[in-house]
Amino acid sequence: MKRSVVCLPILSVVLLITALLSLGVGAVTIAPGRILQILTEHSGNAVPATELTIIWELRLPRLLLACFVGAGLGMAGAGYQGLFRNPLADPFVIGASSGAALGATLAIINGWQGHVLGLACIPAASLIGALGAVAIVYSIATVGRQIPMVSLLLAGVALSSMLGAIVSLLMFLHEEKLMTIFSWLMGSLSGRGWPALWSTAPLILIGGLILWMHSRALDALTFGEESAASLGLGIRRLRATIVLSASLITAASVAGGGIIGFVGLIAPHMARSLVGARHALVIPMSGLLGALLLLLADDVARTIVAPSELPVGIVTALMGSPFFLYLLKTRQRELGVGQ
Amino acid sequence: MNTLHAKDITCGYDQRKVLESLSLSATAGEVLVLLGPNGAGKTTLLRALARFLRPMSGTVLLDNQDLWTLRREAAAQRIALMPQSERRDWPLTVEESIQLGRAPHRGWYVPFNAEDALIVESALASTGLLELRERPITELSGGEWRRMVFARALAQQANVLLLDEPTAGLDLKYQHEVLRLVCDLAKNRNLTVVVTLHDLNHATLYGSRLAVVAEHTIVAVGAPQDVMTVDLIERVFGVHVTIVPHPVYGTPMVVPLMEKATAAENGTS
Numbered sequence: 001m002k003r004s005v006v007c008l009p010i011l012s013v014v015l016l017i018t019a020l021l022s023l024g025v026g027a028v029t030i031a032p033g034r035i036l037q038i039l040t041e042h043s044g045n046a047v048p049a050t051e052l053t054i055i056w057e058l059r060l061p062r063l064l065l066a067c068f069v070g071a072g073l074g075m076a077g078a079g080y081q082g083l084f085r086n087p088l089a090d091p092f093v094i095g096a097s098s099g100a101a102l103g104a105t106l107a108i109i110n111g112w113q114g115h116v117l118g119l120a121c122i123p124a125a126s127l128i129g130a131l132g133a134v135a136i137v138y139s140i141a142t143v144g145r146q147i148p149m150v151s152l153l154l155a156g157v158a159l160s161s162m163l164g165a166i167v168s169l170l171m172f173l174h175e176e177k178l179m180t181i182f183s184w185l186m187g188s189l190s191g192r193g194w195p196a197l198w199s200t201a202p203l204i205l206i207g208g209l210i211l212w213m214h215s216r217a218l219d220a221l222t223f224g225e226e227s228a229a230s231l232g233l234g235i236r237r238l239r240a241t242i243v244l245s246a247s248l249i250t251a252a253s254v255a256g257g258g259i260i261g262f263v264g265l266i267a268p269h270m271a272r273s274l275v276g277a278r279h280a281l282v283i284p285m286s287g288l289l290g291a292l293l294l295l296l297a298d299d300v301a302r303t304i305v306a307p308s309e310l311p312v313g314i315v316t317a318l319m320g321s322p323f324f325l326y327l328l329k330t331r332q333r334e335l336g337v338g339q
Numbered sequence: 340m341n342t343l344h345a346k347d348i349t350c351g352y353d354q355r356k357v358l359e360s361l362s363l364s365a366t367a368g369e370v371l372v373l374l375g376p377n378g379a380g381k382t383t384l385l386r387a388l389a390r391f392l393r394p395m396s397g398t399v400l401l402d403n404q405d406l407w408t409l410r411r412e413a414a415a416q417r418i419a420l421m422p423q424s425e426r427r428d429w430p431l432t433v434e435e436s437i438q439l440g441r442a443p444h445r446g447w448y449v450p451f452n453a454e455d456a457l458i459v460e461s462a463l464a465s466t467g468l469l470e471l472r473e474r475p476i477t478e479l480s481g482g483e484w485r486r487m488v489f490a491r492a493l494a495q496q497a498n499v500l501l502l503d504e505p506t507a508g509l510d511l512k513y514q515h516e517v518l519r520l521v522c523d524l525a526k527n528r529n530l531t532v533v534v535t536l537h538d539l540n541h542a543t544l545y546g547s548r549l550a551v552v553a554e555h556t557i558v559a560v561g562a563p564q565d566v567m568t569v570d571l572i573e574r575v576f577g578v579h580v581t582i583v584p585h586p587v588y589g590t591p592m593v594v595p596l597m598e599k600a601t602a603a604e605n606g607t608s
Contacts, residue, residue: 222476
């Protein structure tokens with residue numbers, strides 16, 4: 001009990017320190033002391049203007065975006081894993097990523113310009129695509145008034161592969177845009193600035209809060225639907241609420257940083273190993289861990305091949321796959337593939 | 340108080356009817372045992388009584404009020420269901436799991452308070468789980484898991500307990516421990532208990548009344564000595580038996596014979 005509760009503040013401090021150090025890393029290295037000075041004296045005279053610009057216009061919004069997107073993916077992953085009672089579920093489990101990919105691809109090949117709700121066209125199109133795909137999956141899986149969980153997963157898989165095929169077809173037909181589409185699909189937090197943060201962070205916060213409020217209900221679902229119902233839980237409404245809020249978070253995260261895999265899968269597992277299984281702790285912990293993971297991944301992505309950059313999705317996948325394989329090797333029973 | 344009354348209910352899944360025009364009632368202080376062959380619909384009946392499966396026709400009344408007009412939480416404050424098996428996907432601890440029994444009273448958003456902690460504590464104590472409180476439920480044995488579910492139902496403070504094969508998979512000691520606990524609860528706390536069992540002798544020993552589910556309905560209901568007849572058992576279960584009085588309590592004991600029921604003519608009676 002005790003240990004699990006102190007984990008949250010400790011990890012918050014770790015995240016803060018990591019964030020502070022991350023601000024100093026890059027083409028121009030800035031010492032931590034100097035960063036604090038820049039952050040506290042917004043218009044400081046003692047600091048060179050270039051460093052002010054680097055921190056305030058480039059690194060800080062990018063860092064905050066990484067934190068919010070990472071937190072969003074972590075919380076959405078925890079929400080979906082709890083709902084499906086499946087350790088393999090991630091934020092993209094019911095088709096959000098393929099919808100987002102199609103939306104963004106269409107925006108890129110049509111060269112759409114302008115802004116929607118403060119988002120540039122590509123993120124806006126991906127947000128709409130993600131929500132659209134989830135809505136289609138949800139309505140297909142609904143049989144009468146029931147929504148069997150397996151149908152939801154299967155419909156997600158089927159629609160994803162269809163939309164994925166359309167995206168591949170579009171890439172094949174528009175060879176000239178191939179690199180743009182590809183780098184977007186791999187996820188990137190580069191050059192989004194403050195507007196992307198303002199339009200995605202509130203959605204992630206609200207969605208996360210709604211998920212967190214349903215922690216106890218997700219706990220009860222651990223016992224299966226029959227027992228949860230006998231504890232007075234309205235399963236159908238819970239499902240709709242979790243799918244809606246987790247999808248909102250996922251769509252906002254995708255709009256903020258493209259399709260970034262594995263963070264949403266790993267963060268909840270790490271959270272559970274630190275704070276136990278109660279969702280009231282797992283969800284915020286997954287958020288903190290997701291933020292930390294994506295922050296570190298983005299640090300790697302923007303420094304390892306400097307002055308060029310890697311798509312951050314490649315870094316998270318390179319970090320994530322080994323962890324996932326480790327899980328498969330050591331936790332077969334919990335993954336539901338052993339006896 | 341706490342009378343559960345199924346009135347002419349027809350239940351099933353999709354178009355398939357499992358139970359047809361079935362009526363049954365259970366009152367406070369009694370242990371009503373549901374017996375019947377596999378697939379006869381005992382579990383379906385419990386689900387209908389638990390407000391989990393809505394009957395296709397007919398009503399289930401709790402103290403003359405239709406279950407389906409009650410709010411979900413209100414029903415859960417009064418009826419607890421212990422299913423045959425339960426999923427255990429995440430390693431919640433025993434204590435955290437039992438705490439969730441308080442959800443119908445506290446709601447899904449309000450933090451648990453000192454009163455809840457007290458009730459959980461007493462549920463842990465009366466099921467002998469105090470030492471296992473920190474154990475993840477994924478690591479419990481079959482018997483420990485059943486005690487955990489039991490404790491959760493106690494914390495739920497429901498006056499109606501619906502138990503689906505609470506003795507399945509337990510060794511002799513725990514089988515009788517669970518059944519004794521059930522009887523004590525019915526007697527001391529004046530609870531209404533409906534329980535499905537496979538062991539006919541457990542039923543006659545612990546049940547105050549027996550109901551036999553077969554052929555989509557209740558074919559016999561009443562006191563153990565009235566219900567347990569050789570004819571009925573051979574008809575319902577297709578097994579040739581003889582019935583003798585329990586050497587100590589005098590309750591009917593069903594003893595199976597090795598011949599097939601169809602060759603029953605020259606058997607004992």
